[in-house]
Amino acid sequence: MAGTLFDKIWDSHVVASRSDGTVLLHVDRHVLHDLGSNIAFAKLNKAGREVRCPELTVAAHDHIISSAPGRRDDTYAEGAPFAKALRENTARAGIRLFGLNDPLQGIVHVVAPELGVALPGVTLACGDSHTCTVGGIGALAIGIGTSELEHVLATQTLILRRPRTMRVRFDGVPGPGVTAKDMILCLIGRIGAKGGVGHAIEYAGDAVASLPVEARLTLCNMSIELGSRIGMVAPDDTTYEYIKGRRFAPEGELWDRALAHWRTLPSDPDATFDREVVIDATEIAPHVTWGTSPQDVLPIDGRVPDPEALGDAGARTGAQRALTYMGLTPGTPLDGIPIDIAFIGSCTNSRLSDLRAAAAIVRGRKVAPGVRALVVPGSTSVKREAEAEGLDAVFRDAGFEWRESACSMCAGVNEDRVGPGERCISTSNRNFEGRQGPGARTHLASPPMVAAAAVAGCFTDVRRLGN
Amino acid sequence: MEKVSRIAGVAAPMMVDNIDTDAIIPVPWMTKADVDFGQALFANWRYQDEAGAVDRPDFILNREPFRGARILVAGTNFGCGSSREHAVWALLGFGIRSVIAPSFSDIFYENSCKNGLLAVSLPADAVADIGAKLDGGDAGLEMTVDLEACTVTGPDARTRPFDIDPARRTALLEGLDEIGMTLKDAEAIAAFQARDRDSRPWIYQAGFNA
Numbered sequence: 216m217a218g219t220l221f222d223k224i225w226d227s228h229v230v231a232s233r234s235d236g237t238v239l240l241h242v243d244r245h246v247l248h249d250l251g252s253n254i255a256f257a258k259l260n261k262a263g264r265e266v267r268c269p270e271l272t273v274a275a276h277d278h279i280i281s282s283a284p285g286r287r288d289d290t291y292a293e294g295a296p297f298a299k300a301l302r303e304n305t306a307r308a309g310i311r312l313f314g315l316n317d318p319l320q321g322i323v324h325v326v327a328p329e330l331g332v333a334l335p336g337v338t339l340a341c342g343d344s345h346t347c348t349v350g351g352i353g354a355l356a357i358g359i360g361t362s363e364l365e366h367v368l369a370t371q372t373l374i375l376r377r378p379r380t381m382r383v384r385f386d387g388v389p390g391p392g393v394t395a396k397d398m399i400l401c402l403i404g405r406i407g408a409k410g411g412v413g414h415a416i417e418y419a420g421d422a423v424a425s426l427p428v429e430a431r432l433t434l435c436n437m438s439i440e441l442g443s444r445i446g447m448v449a450p451d452d453t454t455y456e457y458i459k460g461r462r463f464a465p466e467g468e469l470w471d472r473a474l475a476h477w478r479t480l481p482s483d484p485d486a487t488f489d490r491e492v493v494i495d496a497t498e499i500a501p502h503v504t505w506g507t508s509p510q511d512v513l514p515i516d517g518r519v520p521d522p523e524a525l526g527d528a529g530a531r532t533g534a535q536r537a538l539t540y541m542g543l544t545p546g547t548p549l550d551g552i553p554i555d556i557a558f559i560g561s562c563t564n565s566r567l568s569d570l571r572a573a574a575a576i577v578r579g580r581k582v583a584p585g586v587r588a589l590v591v592p593g594s595t596s597v598k599r600e601a602e603a604e605g606l607d608a609v610f611r612d613a614g615f616e617w618r619e620s621a622c623s624m625c626a627g628v629n630e631d632r633v634g635p636g637e638r639c640i641s642t643s644n645r646n647f648e649g650r651q652g653p654g655a656r657t658h659l660a661s662p663p664m665v666a667a668a669a670v671a672g673c674f675t676d677v678r679r680l681g682n
Numbered sequence: 683m684e685k686v687s688r689i690a691g692v693a694a695p696m697m698v699d700n701i702d703t704d705a706i707i708p709v710p711w712m713t714k715a716d717v718d719f720g721q722a723l724f725a726n727w728r729y730q731d732e733a734g735a736v737d738r739p740d741f742i743l744n745r746e747p748f749r750g751a752r753i754l755v756a757g758t759n760f761g762c763g764s765s766r767e768h769a770v771w772a773l774l775g776f777g778i779r780s781v782i783a784p785s786f787s788d789i790f791y792e793n794s795c796k797n798g799l800l801a802v803s804l805p806a807d808a809v810a811d812i813g814a815k816l817d818g819g820d821a822g823l824e825m826t827v828d829l830e831a832c833t834v835t836g837p838d839a840r841t842r843p844f845d846i847d848p849a850r851r852t853a854l855l856e857g858l859d860e861i862g863m864t865l866k867d868a869e870a871i872a873a874f875q876a877r878d879r880d881s882r883p884w885i886y887q888a889g890f891n892a
């Protein structure tokens with residue numbers, strides 16, 4: 216029977232099917248981070264249980280650490296107990312930690328593909344909703360809560376109900392200045408923040424096939440902003456080229472066997488999905504959010520919407536509330552809204568290609584007066600590679616801060632925060648109230664758009680700046 | 683996990699769509715050593731200051747009788763965003779035992795079930811009706827959620843049935859230890875891995891510790 220990429224991976228990982236409709240699914244890769252695993256370890260210890268497969272598990276310091284140059288565990292004091300607990304828990308269980316000063320350190324969803332921890336066809340779980348990022352490499356990657364995390368530690372499996380499948384096809388190729396971030400923002404704007412609930416999404420079509428792996432990771436990253444725990448792109452030659460030679464990727468005979476397996480994974484041509492969405496990628500413009508949900512998004516030539524014009528009462532109240540919080544007036548053109556902060560980083564957009572795209576806009580320009588601009592590479596490897604290309608100098612010369620790899624200003628869980636009422640254009644993934652700090656006003660956009668805003672001092676259509 | 687069967691008490695209406703887990707428990711509150719998660723519930727909406735010392739008097743859960751609410755009635759897509767299970771712990775810590783909404787995010791729903799927080803979806807018009815009645819307050823503010831009978835009784839005493847997956851219902855009613863149950867399948871897991879090691883050896887030879 217014809218199967219989808221999702222079906223093939225799911226079916227081959229079922230350890231047991233239960234009469235209640237759930238399955239026990241094997242987890243090939245378990246990824247831990249500093250903020251999400253300590254409580255699970257404590258519960259596991261209390262119950263007298265052991266980590267079943269430390270050899271299939273890795274961990275990283277990323278969320279609750281400082282991004283300041285020369286940082287230590289306690290540079291961000293509140294994070295020190297978390298950093299220490301992860302060190303101790305992983306050491307006791309024999310789990311490899313990519314710790315604070317390890318050259319392999321980075322944001323979990325950045326390092327998993329970059330190091331070859333994640334591979335096509337694997338099931339990967341991590342106690343973080345943006346685990347869906349890793350589906351960009353052709354893995355079935357799923358974000359889990361603490362109880363599920365403890366379950367994976369103890370059993371190397373998850374109890375899951377099979378989601379429905381959905382294919383999103385981006386037809387045609389987007390124009391210059393339009394990135395994978397704009398594609399996913401556009402999709403969220405179209406189908407809404409719960410448009411993907413209960414579904415595993417496969418992204419397909421010309422626009423996706425032509426994306427490099429790093430951009431596919433960006434695309435999959437925001438699947439959770441549609442309500443989908445799983446987003447995927449079928450592996451292809453672009454994927455295999457990306458993986459070859461990565462730190463933990465298979466080599467030699469194992470590579471050949473793995474590759475032969477990976478080639479069987481893409482959805483069969485006659486496979487069917489429970490739902491299909493088609494988007495004309497040629498029409499997508501650079502996007503920016505205006506409200507407090509990722510679905511509150513418009514092309515840069517749009518205007519802040521008027522809540523009164525919205526159809527249903529719920530949407531009207533929601534939009535009204537969002538505009539009050541965001542300090543915006545209906546009808547204001549997005550192009551030209553002044554900013555206080557420009558943040559380039561997070562598991563959505565902190566890979567080398569993102570930094571290159573932003574640097575291309577910044578080169579030879581200066582950060583606008585009064586704007587704080589920062590670049591936080593997604594991993595220590597990304598940082599090193601960017602420095603080897605001189606990107607750090609481009610950013611520094613323009614007036615950007617160049618920081619150590621961490622989640623940084625994405626989630627306000629360390630010292631990098633947006634102050635109350637400050638307006639930040641950010642390459643991250645969530646513009647929720649208070650996400651980047653209490654009272655913070657967050658606008659999501661692509662790295663080139665954030666770079667353009669940093670130098671213009673306001674939202675601006677990056678296509679006007681060109682490169 | 684604590685058993686759940688019948689929850690009765692004051693219900694608080696928060697008729698906002700897409701209430702995300704960053705709102706339910708803002709990140710800085712997940713890392714404070716000296717506060718319980720219940721204190722952190724909706725902190726940015728509930729307190730005027732970052733430390734949580736000064737209430738916002740107009741926030742619903744700061745008003746009587748909602749300070750003692752056992753049930754929350756909310757808009758669609760409740761619990762979207764971050765996977766933090768702390769959101770469930772914050773609700774439980776405050777005393778909320780059940781959330782009624784038209785829909786929930788998948789991860790939040792899963793986390794709720796695993797902690798004995800009863801997440802009930804009802805049709806959007808039913809939730810809107812209940813929310814409006816609670817808002818008016820004329821019909822009273824008490825509700826009952828009955829997991830045995832799978833019914834919700836509104837402030838106007840109108841009883842509505844709800845659907846829940848039978849396996850989840852049993853797990854909640856019996857307070858099952860899922861890990862303990864899965865460990866009974868330890869042999870099946872070992873057998874799967876033995877087979878899989880032959881067909882996909884690269885999965886098991888990654889050498890993370892090498």
Ligand code: SF4
Nearest residue numbers: 345561562622625626
């Ligand atoms: S970068 Fe942001 S979204 Fe990504 S894992 Fe870190 S906190 Fe979560």
